[in-house]
Structure formats: C-alpha cells, structure tokens
Amino acid sequence: MGQVIKxxxxxxxxxxxxxxxxxxxxxxxxxxxIYSKGEENALHVQMADEAYDLGEGTLAETYLNKVKILEIAxxxxxxxxxxxxxFLSENTEFCELIEKNxxxxxxxxxxxIQLMGDKITSKNKMMEIGVPVIPGYQGSDQNAxxxxxxxNIIGFPVLIKATAGGGGKGMRIVFKEERFFQELEAxxxxxxxxxxxxxxxxxxxxxxxRHIEVQVMSDTHGNHLHFYERECSIQRRYQKIVxxxxxxxxSAELRKKICETATVITKEINYRGAGTVEFILxxxxxxxxxxxxxxxxxxxxxxxxxxxxxLVYYQILVAKGDKINLxxxxxxxxxHAIEVRLYAEDPSNNFFPTTGTVHYVGKQKRPGVRxxxxxxxxxxxxxxxxxxxxxxxxxxxxxxQCIEKMKRAIVEYPFLGLQTNREYLIKVLSEDQFISGExxxxxxxxxxxxxxxxxxxxxxxxxxxxxxxxxxxAKGQKSGSTSVVDSSDIVQDYSGFRIQDI
Amino acid sequence: MRxxxxxxxxxxxxxxxxxxxxxxxxxxxxxxxxxxxxxDNENIYFEFNGENKSLSYFTHSxxxxxxxxxxxxxxxxxxKNFSKSSVGxxxxxxxxxxxxxxxxxxxxxxLVKSGDxxxxxxxxxxxxTLSAPNDGxxxxxxxxxxxxxxxxxxxxxxGEVDDSK
Numbered sequence: 001m002g003q004v005i006k007x008x009x010x011x012x013x014x015x016x017x018x019x020x021x022x023x024x025x026x027x028x029x030x031x032x033x034i035y036s037k038g039e040e041n042a043l044h045v046q047m048a049d050e051a052y053d054l055g056e057g058t059l060a061e062t063y064l065n066k067v068k069i070l071e072i073a074x075x076x077x078x079x080x081x082x083x084x085x086x087f088l089s090e091n092t093e094f095c096e097l098i099e100k101n102x103x104x105x106x107x108x109x110x111x112x113i114q115l116m117g118d119k120i121t122s123k124n125k126m127m128e129i130g131v132p133v134i135p136g137y138q139g140s141d142q143n144a145x146x147x148x149x150x151x152n153i154i155g156f157p158v159l160i161k162a163t164a165g166g167g168g169k170g171m172r173i174v175f176k177e178e179r180f181f182q183e184l185e186a187x188x189x190x191x192x193x194x195x196x197x198x199x200x201x202x203x204x205x206x207x208x209x210r211h212i213e214v215q216v217m218s219d220t221h222g223n224h225l226h227f228y229e230r231e232c233s234i235q236r237r238y239q240k241i242v243x244x245x246x247x248x249x250x251s252a253e254l255r256k257k258i259c260e261t262a263t264v265i266t267k268e269i270n271y272r273g274a275g276t277v278e279f280i281l282x283x284x285x286x287x288x289x290x291x292x293x294x295x296x297x298x299x300x301x302x303x304x305x306x307x308x309x310x311l312v313y314y315q316i317l318v319a320k321g322d323k324i325n326l327x328x329x330x331x332x333x334x335x336h337a338i339e340v341r342l343y344a345e346d347p348s349n350n351f352f353p354t355t356g357t358v359h360y361v362g363k364q365k366r367p368g369v370r371x372x373x374x375x376x377x378x379x380x381x382x383x384x385x386x387x388x389x390x391x392x393x394x395x396x397x398x399x400x401q402c403i404e405k406m407k408r409a410i411v412e413y414p415f416l417g418l419q420t421n422r423e424y425l426i427k428v429l430s431e432d433q434f435i436s437g438e439x440x441x442x443x444x445x446x447x448x449x450x451x452x453x454x455x456x457x458x459x460x461x462x463x464x465x466x467x468x469x470x471x472x473x474a475k476g477q478k479s480g481s482t483s484v485v486d487s488s489d490i491v492q493d494y495s496g497f498r499i500q501d502i
Numbered sequence: 503m504r505x506x507x508x509x510x511x512x513x514x515x516x517x518x519x520x521x522x523x524x525x526x527x528x529x530x531x532x533x534x535x536x537x538x539x540x541x542d543n544e545n546i547y548f549e550f551n552g553e554n555k556s557l558s559y560f561t562h563s564x565x566x567x568x569x570x571x572x573x574x575x576x577x578x579x580x581x582k583n584f585s586k587s588s589v590g591x592x593x594x595x596x597x598x599x600x601x602x603x604x605x606x607x608x609x610x611x612x613l614v615k616s617g618d619x620x621x622x623x624x625x626x627x628x629x630x631t632l633s634a635p636n637d638g639x640x641x642x643x644x645x646x647x648x649x650x651x652x653x654x655x656x657x658x659x660x661g662e663v664d665d666s667k
Contacts, residue, residue, distance in 0.1 A: 352599040352625050355652060359560040359567055360544055383600045383625075383650055414569035416544075416560040423572035455573065458550075460509055461534035463575035464527050466546055466559035466568040467507060468518035469539075471579070474561065 002320035005029055005079045005104065010044070011069050012084030014374035015391060016296070017044035020082045023312040032076045034069060036062040038384075043374045050076055063087045066094045073103055080104035080319055082312075086386070089295040090117055106319040108272045108294045115269065116292040119163055119201065126289045129268045131261055134280065134288040136203030138163075148180050150202050157205040160184055162191030162198070168238035169194045173205050208440050210249050210281040211235070211290075214262035215303045217274050217314050221323045224266040226259045227303050227311070228333050230276075233439040234428060236351055241421070241444075242428060243299040244338045245306050248399065248437035249281060258287055265292065274300075274315050298391065301370060302337035305395035336402040337395040340425045342373075342415065344387040347424040347451035353387040354419040356380070361390075362413035368395045369409045381418055389415065399437075403429050424451055504528075506580040513580065595632045595658040601625030603645045612640045620658055621645060638662055 008024050009032040010017045021031045021044065033048030037056035045051040052072045054062040062068075064087060073081055081098055083089035083106070092110040099105055107113075116122045120138045127133055137150035151158045151174070160183060162170025170191030172183040188198040215227040231247035232240040250258065262277040276297045278290040300311050309331070314324055345351045357380050361373065373390035375381070381389055392409050396402040407429050410422050427450040428434055433443065440446075504517045516529045525536045525548075537549040547556045559568035566577040605622040608614060614634040621632040621643075638660035645657045 346599070349599065352630075353601075355600045357562075359562050360558065362558070383652075411569070411571055414558045414574075416558060416567040416569060416574075417562070417576075419574050422569075423574070426572040453573070455510070457529070457532055458534070459570045459573060459575075460514070461527050461529050461532070462536075462550065462555070462557055462570050463509060463566075463568050463577055464507070464514075464516050464518075464529050465525060465534075465536055465539070465548070466557060466575075467566040467577040468516070468525065468527060469541060469546060470559060470561040470566045472518075472520075473541075 002317075002322040003079070003104065005316060005320055007032060007049075007076065007078050007080075008106070008316070009034070009069070009073045009076065009078040009081045010048070010084060011063070011081050011088055012086070013039065013042065013044055013063065014385065015372045015388075016084040016298075016374075018047055018374050019301075019372055020084060020312055021047045023310055023316070026310075027313065027316065029316070032072065032078055034063070034072060036384075038382075042379070043376050052076070059087075066091075066097055069094075070097060070101060070103075073098070074101065078103060080106050080316070082106040082315070083295065085295050085298055090293070092117070104319050106273070106315050108275065112269060112271055112275075113294050116275075116294050119161070119165075119291065122291060123289070125269070126265070129264065131265060131289050132287065134203045134206070134290075136201060138201045140199075142199060144181060144184060147184060147200070147202055148177075151180055152177065154202060154204050157207065159203050159205040160187040161201050161203065162187065162195060163201055164195040164197045164199065165191060170198075170200070171238075206280055206282050206288075208283045208442070209233075210247070210439065211240070211278065211441055212247055212249070212258060212281045212287065213276045213278040213297075214259050215274070215276055215297075215300065215311070216262050216266050216271070217311065217318070217324065218266045218271045219318045219324045220272055220321055223324050223326075224263045224271065225324065225326060225328055225331065226263050227307050227309060227331055228259060229255060230297075230299055230302055231439065232299060233441050234434070234443050235441055236444045240299060241341050241343070242338065242425065242434075243302055244336065244399070244402075245302045246333050246336065248439075254285055254287075261287075261289075265289075273318050274311055298341070298388075299339050301372060301391065301393045302339045302395075305337040305368075305370070305393060306333045306335055307331055308334070335395055335397050336399045337393060338399075338402050338406050338429075339391055339393045340406060340410065340429075341388050342390040342392060342413075342425070343421045344381045344389050344418055345421050346419050347421050348453040351421070351451070353383060355382050356418040358389070358415050359417040361415055364409075364412040366405075366409070366412075368405060369393070369412075370395075371409075371413060375415075389418070389420065400435075403435065423453065508576075508578050508580060510576055594656060594660050595620060595635070597623065597632075597651050597653055597655045597657055598630065599623075599625050599653040600651065601630070601653075603647055603649045603651060604629065606643060606645060606647055608640050608643070610640050610643055614638060614640060614660070623651075632657065634660060636660070 007030040010020050024031045031048045033045050033051040034054050035045050036054045088094040090113050092113045095105045095110040123133050135154050157175045160172040170187050172187040174180050174183045192198040211232045213230050218224045229247050230243050230245045232243040234242035274296050276293045279287040280290050281287045344354045346354050358375050370393040375389050394405040396405050407426050504515050514530050519526045523539050525539050527534045539548040544558045557570050568575045601623045604624045608620045616636045618634045619631045623630045641659040641661040643658050
C-alpha cells in the first residue's frame with residue numbers, strides 16, 4: 001500500500017511551481033513554497049499554503065541550497081518534495097539527502113539520475129540494451145590524432161561535444177577534415193572554462209535532424225507507460241521555443257516503434273516516475289537515442305492536452321508507491337497541441353535578454369488555450385533568473401487550426417511593458433516551412449530573417465493612436481470632462497474580431 | 503498642436519484630432535484615419551484601411567505601452583528641458599542589454615583609440631565587447647568586474663584628449 005502525502009514542498013519558482021501547486025490543490029495536498037529576496041509577492045508564493053524565505057544571495061545560496069531546503073521541509077513536516085525542472089531536479093545528492101531524511105523525492109531514484117545524467121554512461125547503457133545511438137567515439141584517449149582518426153571513421157560532418165556539456169557550450173560542428181584540429185581546440189577551451197573538464201566526444205552530425213522526444217511514466221509495480229511523442233525541432237541556441245504533438249514526421253508505424261523503444265529503456269533500467277527520452281530523427285526514418293531527462297519537462301503541457309492526462313498527478317501517485325491504473329491502449333492522442341515559450345528577450349538583438357515591468361499580462365480566456373506563467377500584472381522581470389516568462393499552449397482538432405489559435409493567443413497575452421519574443425513566435429508560426437511541417441533543428445538559423453524587426457508607418461500610427469487616447473484620457477480625468485471615445489459600455493462582439501496580418 | 507514623442511526610442515512628431523468616433527493622426531507628416539474607435543479597458547478597437555483591428559495598451563507614469571499584433575511599443579512624451587541635458591555633450595558607452603560585467607579593460611585616465619575594447623559584458627551565453635566609439639580619454643568608469651547591470655546604463659564617460667599638455 002502506498003504512503004500518504006499530505007504536504008508537498010515545491011523546490012522551484014515561477015510557472016513550474018505554480019503548475020505543480022495547481023495539481024496539489026486539485027488533490028487536496030497542502031503546499032510549501034520557497035522564495036528568494038525580492039520574490040515576497042511572487043505568484044508561486046501567493047498560491048502556496050506556506051512560504052519560506054531562502055534569503056538573499058546567489059542561486060547556490062538559495063534555490064540550489066540543499067541543506068536549507070531540507071531544513072524548511074523538516075520544519076514544515078513536508079511529506080514530499082517536488083523539484084520541478086532545472087535547479088535540483090536532476091541532482092543525485094539532493095535526491096539521496098531527501099530520502100535519507102524520510103522525505104519522498106517526487107522523481108526517479110538517484111541511480112537513474114546518475115545513469116542518465118552522464119552522456120557516456122547513458123550511451124553505453126543504450127548500446128548494451130540494443131537502442132540505436134548516433135555513431136561516435138566516446139573513448140578516454142583524448143589525443144588529438146586519435147580523435148581525428150575516429151572522426152574519419154565516423155565520416156564528416158562530425159560533432160565535437162564536451163562530455164560534461166549542455167546548452168551548446170563546448171560544442172562544434174566540423175564539416176571538413178582540414179578544420180578538425182582548430183575546432184577541437186576551441187571546443188576543449190570552451191569546455192574547460194565552462195565545466196572545468198575538457199573531455200570531449202565525437203559523433204556523426206546529422207544534417208536534417210528533427211528532435212523527437214517521448215514522454216514516459218513508470219510506477220513501482222512494473223508498469224512502464226508512454227504518453228506519445230513531442231516534436232521540439234524549433235530551437236534557438238539549443239533551447240526549444242516551439243513544441244508540438246503529434247509530430248508530422250511520424251507515420252503510425254514509426255510512432256509505435258519510437259514510443260516502444262522509449263518504454264524498452266524504462267523497463268530495462270526499471271525506471272520510476274516521469275521522464276523524457278529524446279531522440280534525433282533522420283530524414284530516412286532512422287532515429288537515435290540522444291539523452292533521457294529524468295524529470296518533468298518544460299513542454300509537458302502539450303502532452304497533457306492531447307492525452308488528457310495530468311502528468312503531475314501521476315508523478316505524485318507514483319511517488320506514493322501507488323499503481324497507475326492505466327493500460328497503454330487506454331492512452332490515446334486526440335487532436336493537436338502546440339506550445340510556445342515566451343522569453344523576455346530581443347530576437348533582433350541576438351535574442352539577448354531584456355528586463356522590465358509587466359504592466360498587463362492579458363486576461364482573455366478561451367477554450368483550448370492554456371497560459372502557464374509565474375508572472376502577474378506589475379511584476380518586474382530582472383536578470384536573476386531564466387528569461388522564460390510564460391508558456392502558451394493551444395490545442396485544437398487539427399494542426400492548422402492549432403497554429404491559427406496560437407497566433408491569436410499570442411496577441412491576446414501582450415505582456416505589456418516587457419520586450420518579448422512574441423512577434424518572432426508569430427512569424428515562426430506564419431512561415432511556410434513551419435506550416436508545411438518542414439521543421440528541422442536548423443529552422444531558426446535558416447530563417448534568420450524572421451528575427452529582424454521592422455516597424456511600418458502604419459504600425460507606428462496605431463501605437464500613436466493608443467498614446468493619443470491615453471494622454472487624452474489622462475487630461476480628461478484632470479479637467480473632469482469625459483472623453484468622446486470612451487465607450488467602455490459598448491458590448492464588444494468577439495466573433496467579428498479577426499487577426500490581421502500586418 | 504504637434505507633439506514630440508519617442509516611439510521605441512525614436513523621436514517622432516504627431517498631432518491628433520477626433521470627430522465623433524473617428525480619429526485622425528498625423529505622424530511625421532503622414533495622415534492616418536481610424537474609424538469606429540472604441541475603448542474597452544486595455545483594448546482599443548477600430549477600423550483602419552477598411553479592416554477591423556484591435557490592440558492592447560497600458561499607461562504608466564506618462565508612458566504608453568502597447569502591442570500591435572505581437573510588436574511591442576513604448577511611447578513617451580519628450581520632456582523639453584530634460585531632453586537637452588540627457589543627451590549631453592560627452593561621449594561614452596551604454597550597456598546595450600542587461601548582463602554581467604566580465605572584464606573592465608581600461609582605467610580612468612587611459613587614452614583610447616576608436617575601436618579599443620573598454621568593457622566586456624556577458625548576457626546569456628554570449629560575450630559582448632563595448633568599444634570606444636572615438637579616440638579619447640577615459641573620464642569615468644561606472645562598472646566593476648562581476649557586477650550585474652541593467653540595459654541602458656551609462657557605463658563609461660569618454661572625454662576629448664587635451665593636446666595642450
């Protein structure tokens with residue numbers, strides 16, 4: 001019989017903390033939030049039943065402070081900790097520390113985190129159990145000549161990748177043999193300065209790859225389920241910005257094969273909880289294991305919208321030791337879902353992060369539109385945390401409808417006051433290549449013109465109209481006269497409201 | 503009456519006239535007519551060039567923030583006496599975006615040539631070098647290595663080289 005979970009501490013912030021709390025509230029479980037200086041009035045703090053201050057300081061002193069978080073968990077008599085994504089979600093030490101103190105870690109066992117957290121051990125394991133991996137060399141002989149010999153065996157183009165890497169650092173694509181040593185040196189230098197370790201691996205570079213990942217969920221009773229795929233090929237600087245499910249690239253047969261491969265992995269390693277197996281899909285229909293993320297992913301909502309499952313609910317259920325009462329054939333994909341990530345950034349300035357006060361998030365509510373955010377009106381977005389301010393998720397019967405719905409939703413959540421990538425996202429969704437499903441991981445680079453921002457005189461004039469009306473309203477308030485155009489009593493007919501291309 | 507405003511930092515001139523629910527805006531010498539204008543909380547609805555359109559806006563301490571189909575706008579009235587002094591006569595460097603100061607390459611009093619690196623910043627995963635826009639002498643540096651700075655902050659003052667010495 002399962003354990004009882006009465007209270008969960010969410011060791012995270014922002015939208016994911018709010019997302020987890022929503023399910024906790026649904027399940028009647030009390031929640032504990034943690035926060036750092038300046039976040040006293042943050043949405044995740046307001047939503048929680050209790051909230052505790054981690055104080056001021058670096059991330060290591062706040063959200064990554066294992067001891068402090070454990071202390072708060074003990075003090076509040078928390079039964080379980082949900083780590084969200086990022087921060088301590090894939091930290092074996094934290095997982096062990098929590099469980100040693102008889103608090104449930106809502107996630108896999110530390111051995112799974114360890115195995116999948118290292119690119120080499122995970123790849124070796126995959127080869128051992130017969131899961132295809134990208135041809136490559138992961139040996140300990142780091143001699144430049146040896147590495148080049150292997151690059152020649154694999155065949156150019158090759159990718160040089162830091163073993164300890166992530167986020168594109170210490171990563172180099174080499175198209176020609178002549179450039180190999182030069183790029184190797186650069187990759188090693190970057191790896192050393194970023195990770196303190198210049199160990200690299202070499203692998204085949206796939207020229208038209210798609211990023212396909214499979215959502216998995218396993219309980220401790222031998223059930224290893226999948227919730228189908230997500231395609232996340234649209235990435236900028238190795239970070240996903242648009243995700244969708246189902247993928248247009250998978251036939252029913254290929255879908256079955258790739259999803260079953262994912263559950264072969266979870267069965268073989270006797271996995272526990274939610275996870276994502278990432279694959280690279282080549283144009284010839286071959287797919288290769290990339291990595292497994294042993295946590296809830298940012299883009300999990302699209303899976304929830306097409307399968308109807310609440311993944312956080314199942315995470316909690318599994319953590320209690322309960323059985324998932326679902327058979328694989330009960331899980332189906334219905335319709336289409338898309339997620340876009342709203343970042344505080346300027347696409348026309350190399351996607352550099354921006355800061356500002358969000359005066360108005362937007363409040364339109366429509367069926368099939370979900371906004372996951374930790375930001376509310378009046379919040380300040382600074383540089384202390386990840387610049388992702390929200391996730392917007394739409395679902396519809398067809399992919400075409402879903403794209404159109406998303407373009408409208410982006411306009412309806414303007415995040416006024418903050419420069420975001422919203423316009424860029426609309427352009428991506430309007431691009432022929434995207435509409436026709438020609439989505440490869442090179443999309444952002446190939447369509448670099450989309451990040452240029454030109455302002456037409458018509459757009460400026462419309463903005464000036466807003467300024468004219470607001471300055472006149474301000475004057476009207478002072479003198480006591482009423483504005484000619486203020487007609488807040490007019491009932492708006494939304495059915496006539498269309499999105500226009502500008 | 504023509505008013506001076508900045509639209510996303512760019513100085514523009516406009517005037518507006520309303521007649522019932524129509525508004526005519528003249529912007530930088532061009533005229534635009536908006537019909538059936540109505541305001542509902544944060545939204546403005548209107549007809550423009552024969553099409554129904556809408557946009558959202560918010561006013562905050564003299565600034566108007568608005569969104570035109572995904573494009574963000576910040577409009578602000580130009581304060582007459584303020585605008586002159588803020589432009590100033592001195593040359594210098596301004597942080598182009600929020601980030602971390604990685605390196606301060608020069609000291610106060612150093613002579614620099616146009617293009618010389620003075621400050622190296624990091625934002626996200628990229629480095630950005632701030633170089634001298636012209637020859638001059640470093641008069642002040644308002645940044646320390648390791649410091650986090652906002653965008654638009656005046657980091658370095660450059661003065662003219664005094665040839666008389």
